[in-house]
Each structure stands twice: as C-alpha cells, then as structure tokens.
Amino acid sequence: MNILQHKSWHVYSQKNQDRVKRDEARAEAEENQTQERAIAADREHRLAVLRQRAARRYTNEPVPGEQEEDNDTAPGPLAPVPNDTVAVTKTKSKGEHVNFWVDLEKQDTTSKKGNPEYEAEVKAKEKKWERTIAMHLDSAVKGPIPWYTTPQAGSMATSRSKNDDHDFVKVREDPLQNMRSMLDKRKVAQEAKGERERSRSPSSRKHIRTSRQSQPAIKDAPVHLILMGPMTS
Template sequence: MNILPHKSYHVYNLKNKERVRKDEEKAKQEEEARGERANIARAKQRQAVTGENKDEPPEETSNQNTDPIQNHINFWADLEKESLAVVSTNPEYEAEKRAKEKKWEKQFTMYLGDVVKEQRPWSKVEGSVSIYDPLLIMKSKLDTRSKKKNKVDTREKRDRSYNKGKESNSESSSPSSIEKLRSERLAREKKERLRVQKLLNPHMVNESEPTGRYHSQFNPNATKAAHELSEQSSSDRYNNRYRSRRYKPY
C-alpha cells in the first residue's frame, strides 16, 4: 500500500508496526500471567483437598501440569520458562529480527520521507552556483563559438594557401602543356562556330556529305527522285495558278 506512506495512520508505517508488535507481546504476557494465576489457584485447591503442607511455596507445584483431567506432571516446566524468557528478552535476537524486517520492508515499501531526506537543495551542492550561473553559461557559450570561428578561419586560410600553391605550380608548368591546352581550346571554338554556321545557313552545307534522311533506307535514289518530282510539280502548279491570276487588260 503506497497511498500516503508518510502519514501517521498508514498501515505499513514503521511506528504503527512497532506499536502492533508491542501490543501483541503485551497481550501474550498477559495471557501467560492469567495462565500462571490459574495454575496457582488449581494448585492451592489441590493442596486443600489432599491435605498437603500449606507452608510449601506454590511456585514449585505451579511448575507441574495439574490438570485433573490429564493427570500429567511436567518436570521441565522451569527450563521451558527460562528458554522462553531468554528468547523473549534477548536484545541481539530482537535487533537482528528488526533489521531483517526493515530490510524486507524496504524492498516492497516506498516512504516519501526517506526520499525527501536524501534530496538536497541545489544551492547546498558544492559547485552548483558556478554551474547554474547564467553569466558563466553565456560566457562559456561565447568562448565555444569564438573557438569554432577561429578554427574555421584557420581552415579557410589553409585552403586558400593550398589553392594558391596549386595555381602557382600549374602556372610554372611546362609551356608545351599550355600550348597544347590553347590549341585544344581553339579547335573546340572553331568546331562550335562551324556548327552554328551550318544551323544558320543550311545551303552552305557540303554536298559530298550525305544530307537528308534517306541515305540509309532501301532504294534511296528512287525516293529522292520522287521527292524532287513532287516538289517540281507543286512549284509548277503554283506558277500556273499565279499566271492565271495575273491581270489581263484584254
């Protein structure tokens, strides 16, 4: 039961459990005392009936089991009482028993009071003021940022110096490689100019090269002649129509 464990009326509270244990021990002692008084009374009654010596102390006869029904005499009653007294009053045994009970309770019971005692305020912790100081936190952040910036700047400077050295090495290379690169560039520019010129002036294309789309087809010459004939007939029709539409004064 973990409901309000720090309250005084909690069932499994240590104080309440100790109180219950003491009450049980007290009830047990009272029960033993009542039994002892009953035994003494029965012994006195038996002495009165049998006519035994009345001056004999009743403790000796009380050690025997004088139940008239059983008629049994217990010769070890004193030893049993001594053993019970030793067990009940042994402080080491009681301390060990309480320690075991407390250990067992801690495994299954949670007390809020113990948790509160274990916690300490942050101001009492050593070094907590310097850790949680906002000014110190901001200063550390700025220092970290400046370190990162300096690291980046040094890296950029190193890269620039490396690139400069690379460029100087390329400039100091052999003139033959430079001339080769220049000639390749000029050839590319010339090729690009020719391509643009062909696109803008298709009639200037060399006739020796295969033009058109029928050079790889079956019977390309016949196809080309048919196209030329169709183009000529279309031009003739256009000329005839144009001549027929010309103005005729007579």
C-alpha cells in the first residue's frame, strides 16, 4: 500500500499546504507593518525638516545645504506640501532601494479589495494553484500501481477459482471417470485378497482342515468326556 500521503513530512499534504499559506500570510502582515512604520517615521522626519526649514526662512537664517538666495529677493510663501508625499518603503541605512509609488500601490490594493472582479480573479488563481498541487500530489501518490491492487486482478482471481471449481465438478460427475475409479478400487481389493491368500502357509491350511474335521467328533462325544479332557496313559 502507498502510505506517502499519510506522512507528516509530505510537502503536498493538505495540512502542510495550509501551514505554508498561514506562514506566508503572517510574513506578509509583518512586512506590511514594518513598511508602515518606516513610512510613518520617514513622514515625521520630512515634516520636521520642512518645519525647521520654514522657520529659518521666515527668520532670514541660512538653511544648511541650500544655496544662498539674493538679498533683494524677499522670502515668498512656502509651497503647500502635498498629502501624498512620496514615501520611502525602507530606510536608506539598510542600503535597500527606494519605492516612490508606495501610496499608489496601496491605493490600488485598497480599491481592488472591494472589487468583485478582482476577488473572482484571486479565487480563480487559488483554484488553479490547488489543482496544480493536486495533480502533483496525485502523480506522487499513484506511481507504479501493484497488480494485486487493481480490480482486474481480483476479477482474474475470481474467474480462476470459478474455472477450478468447474473443472472439479466436471471430473467428479464424469461417468467414465467414475468407472475408472471403481475399477481401480476393485483391482486394489483383488490384489489385497491375493496377498492374503499367498500369505497363508500349507501347514496353517492343514491345521484348519483338521480342526474342522474334529469338530463333529467333539460335538458327538459325551459331555462328561468333554469336561474331563483327553485321558493320559
């Protein structure tokens, strides 16, 4: 029997598939939380820098890192900071890339969550993936099928036993076979009788004849002579 599907370490079992899905969902949630914390920290830092820069501009203090403006130019009003400020997905200290479309991607994901077409597409992809996994599982579980597990093998064994029973009944009910068995028994009985007759010696046959001849004399003798036994001289 094939017991691969009952093993706990089988990667294509339903239990392990569910475990992998849970782990992937948990990892994705943790990654999203990390990204949100990084985005919030980056926004706070940018807001603090903008506020500091605005305060220095209104007090005519030089802003470090910027070029000196002409003295004749009056400080104009600051440009409004857009709400959809470009966010950094991950800090630069880690040496990783910067994603400038995080907000757009999040908005796209949020809009897709309530979209029936998007949900149907996701379900179709999941069903396709499950069918693929089931096909791999089916091929791994099946493998070479033993001959004794197939229904054809059982039918062959049943037909073979039926044929044997039919042959036995046919031989048993055959008149010629019955005559042969009776002749064999008769031959064996005759041979046994001949052996018994040959085993008898001539002296034993003579003793039997003598005993048979003496029986009438004993029968006709008086009773008191029979009881007394043979007379000794």
